[in-house]
Amino acid sequence: DSGVTQTPKHLITATGQRVTLRCSPRSGDLSVYWYQQSLDQGLQFLIQYYNGEERAKGNILERFSAQQFPDLHSELNLSSLELGDSALYFCASSVAGQATTYEQYFGPGTRLTVT
Amino acid sequence: GDSVTQMEGPVTLSEEAFLTINCTYTATGYPSLFWYVQYPGEGLQLLLKATKADDKGSNKGFEATYRKETTSFHLEKGSVQVSDSAVYFCALSNQAGTALIFGKGTTLSVSS
Numbered sequence: 001d002s003g004v005t006q007t008p009k010h011l012i013t014a015t016g017q018r019v020t021l022r023c024s025p026r027s028g029d030l031s032v033y034w035y036q037q038s039l040d041q042g043l044q045f046l047i048q049y050y051n052g053e054e055r056a057k058g059n060i061l062e063r064f065s066a067q068q069f070p071d072l073h074s075e076l077n078l079s080s081l082e083l084g085d086s087a088l089y090f091c092a093s094s095v096a097g098q099a100t101t102y103e104q105y106f107g108p109g110t111r112l113t114v115t
Numbered sequence: 116g117d118s119v120t121q122m123e124g125p126v127t128l129s130e131e132a133f134l135t136i137n138c139t140y141t142a143t144g145y146p147s148l149f150w151y152v153q154y155p156g157e158g159l160q161l162l163l164k165a166t167k168a169d170d171k172g173s174n175k176g177f178e179a180t181y182r183k184e185t186t187s188f189h190l191e192k193g194s195v196q197v198s199d200s201a202v203y204f205c206a207l208s209n210q211a212g213t214a215l216i217f218g219k220g221t222t223l224s225v226s227s
Contacts, residue, residue, distance in 0.1 A: 002158065033214055043159075043204065045214035058214055090158060092215075103149065104215060106159040 003027065004107035006091050012113045018079040021110045025072055025093030031055070032074040033094070033104060034066055038087040049074055081114045088112075117142040121205050121218035128195055128225050136190040136221045138179075138205035146207040148172075148181055148188040149215065153202045162190075162203070195225045 003026035013019055025032050034046040036059075045058035049068035060066075063081075068074040078085060088111050092104035122137040140146065147166045151159040163172030168183035177192045188205060205218040 002160070004158075035215075042219045043217040045216070048214060056214060092159075103161050103164055105161070106151075108158040 002105040002107065004091060004093050004105050006089075006107035006110050008110060009108065010111050010113075012115060013081060014115055015081055015083060017081050017114075018077065019081065019112065021076040021078070021089055021091075021112075023074045023076070023091030023093075023107055025074070025091075026105055029093035029095050029105070030072065031094045032068055032072070033092045034060075034074070034076050035090045035092065036087045037090060037109070043090075046076070078112070083114050086112055086114045117146070117207060117209055117216050119205050119207055119216055119218035121203075121221050123219075123221070124202075125222040125224055128223070130197055130225055130227050131194045132225075134190070134192040134195045134199075134223065136203055136205075136223070138188045138190065138218060140186050140188065140205075140207050142186075142207055142209055144209055145183075146209045148179070149206045149208070150177070150179055150188070150190050151204045151206060151217075153204065153220070155201070159204065195223070197225045197227050199223060200225045 005024045007022045030051045033048045037043045046060040047066050048056040052068050066076045088109045090109045091107045094104045118141045120139050149164045150162040152162045163174040165172040165181035171180045179190045202220045204220045206215040
C-alpha cells in the first residue's frame with residue numbers, strides 16, 4: 001500500500017459527460033501529479049500541483065482541469081468526455097522540495113470508461 | 116526532449132530463468148532513473164532507483180546500474196518467479212519534484 005488513495009476505482013459514463021476523480025496523497029506529501037495510462041499513448045503526465053498551486057503542465061487537454069485543496073487532496077475534472085478519454089488515471093505524490101527525493105508514490109488508479 | 120526507450124515485449128520466461136529488460140534514455144543533465152512495476156489490476160510500485168552515474172539500485176532480487184556512458188539502466192534478475200509476472204516501466208526524472216517520463220512498459224510473463 002503506497003498510502004495514496006484514489007476514488008472511485010471504476011467509472012463508466014457517456015460521451016459528453018463530466019466526471020471528477022479524487023486523490024489523497026501520502027501523509028506529508030505536498031506534491032500531487034496526475035498521469036493518464038492508455039494502450040496507445042502509454043503513461044503520460046497531465047498536471048502537477050504543489051501545496052495548492054499548479055506547478056507544471058504536461059499533455060493535458062483543455063477539457064481537463066485539476067485543483068489541489070488546502071487539505072492537499074486533489075481532484076481531476078474531465079469534461080465533454082470523448083471515447084478516446086477512456087483510460088486509467090493515476091495520481092502520484094511526492095515530498096517535492098527535498099532535493100534528494102525524486103521518487104513518486106502511485107495510487108491504485110481510476111479506470112474511466114466512456115461509452 | 117527527454118525520453119525513455121524500453122525493449123518491446125512481451126518477454127516470456129520459465130521460472131528460474133535470467134531476466135534482462137533493456138532501457139535507454141535521452142536527457143539533458145543528470146537524471147535520476149527508476150524502475151516501476153505494475154501487477155495486474157494494480158497501480159505502479161517503485162521497484163528500484165539510482166540517482167547518479169554508476170549507482171546500482173536493487174530490490175527483491177532485481178538490480179539495475181546507471182550507466183552514463185551508454186545512457187542505459189537495464190533491469191536484471193538472476194532467477195525469476197511466477198510472481199514476477201507484471202509490466203515493468205523504466206522512468207526518469209530530470210529534476211527533483213518534477214514529472215516522471217516513462218518508457219512504454221515491458222510485459223513479463225513467467226511460467227512454472
